[in-house]
Amino acid sequence: MELVSPGIGLIFWMTIVFALLIFILGKYAWRPIMKALKERDEFIEESLTAADRAKKEMKELKFSNEQLLKEAQEERDAILREGRKIKDSIIEEAREKANEEADNIVENAKERIENEKKSAMIDLKNQIADMAITVAEKILERELSDPSKQKDYIEKLIDDTHLN
């Protein structure tokens, strides 16, 4: 019977001690602990979401970076190709032009040479003719003053011509 009959004193002290315990622990232990736990939970959750977001952003960034890199590479390739093409065409064109120019120059030169030659010939001919006339004049002037000598000269001329 003594097992199931509660003692008044024990009930009294238990009530006081337990009520005090609830109060003290509630105020100085459970409240700060629950607050700290809650704050930490929120902090962890926030950090996790932030990390997740950062991860996603990074993924996007990486993706866009790759895309950018790829594009840049393609562009570079395209530019290079274009440049090479342009270079080739420029070289080709230049060569053609140069050839043409050279041809032209040669042609011109030839033409000019021909012309010069012709004019030179004409000049020469004229000069020779002049000279011949002058020579002939002078010869004729001198030789014809003396008939014997004229004769000698003529003979000599004929000899020369003959010899020529």
Added chain:
Amino acid sequence: MNLRPLAAKLGITIILLIVGVLTMSFIQDAGHGQKEEPTHTENAQDESWQTEVEKEEYNAGKKIIEHITDSHDWHILDYKDSEGHKHHVSIPLPVILYHDGKFHTFMSDKLWHGHVYKGFKLATEGPDKGKVVKVIEENLINPEIITKDEGEVDHLPLDLSITKNVLAIIISSILLIIIFVSIANRYKRREKQAPKGLQSLLEPLIVFLRDDVAKDSIGEKYERYMPYLLTLFFFIFFNNLFGLVPIFPGGANVTGNIAVTGVMAFFTFLITTFSGNKNYWQHIFNAPGVPWWLKFPVPLMPVIELIGMFTKPFVLMVRLFANITAGHIIILGFISLIFVFGNIYIGLGYGVSIVSIMFSLFMSLLELLVAFIQAYVFTLLSALYFGLASEEHH
């Protein structure tokens, strides 16, 4: 299922037991043999001790009840000195009595060995055994306890003594405060950091109580019940564990005392009743979904619900008390077996001790589990009752 290892273990155990019993009997026989020689004084003393023990009647039931009930002193141990005198080692506790409009305060060692102090004495038998009773003034030389029928004054003073259980409650409460306030400071100091040390040992329990007990049972308004639920859980859990420690300051059967569990159940009842909303009272007095003839003219359902309000905490009280007390009784029973058999024949006592120690070890381990489960069940059910009382219409 492979029963082979189990069978093998059982076989080994039985063989060990038999060997143990035989060895112990043999050692005892050897002792008896040596006793014959007068030169061996030590053995002679042993023998005298043995004979004295044999003379004493060992009453297991009485011993067990003494261990699990409250008392006015904290008994540590008994021993016999070389002359065979029996010594009690106990911590005296303050006795606080209120009688005839006066307070009487003294230490309980004044009442030891049947002494009468200020007209009070510890009853050694009868229905009030173990309690402080008033003795008749004229009869001080040969004090007799007034029984209720004879005396006009109540022979039982109002006893507000700091008994063994009260001291155990105070010690465990102080320990709880020290532990949890230091943990709280740790939380403040190490804000938003991982728990460390004792903090990380107890944090899983706190989080478990918050998430799996309070949140699940009460719902959104769980936060205001957390201080009570946490205090309740850790108070029961710590005292259950202290109860399993056989030496001071453990060993008091606090949570196996009906007054203690009753007070806790009463707190739960009070909180449940005061947090009851309209919905809760409607469920009690006019339960929806119940045929009208169960409520009128005979208010069967309201009466049942009303009784249910009181049976819930009552069951809480009895469950914890019965579980913890039963555990203590079983362990003490196994220990007592040693002495019961030792009284018959000392070797038998040693032999039985192997079995007894094994079984009480097993029971102690089981009690560790029970210590947690009962604290959890009390807390969970309290939380469920709070949840029922405060839940909104569903």
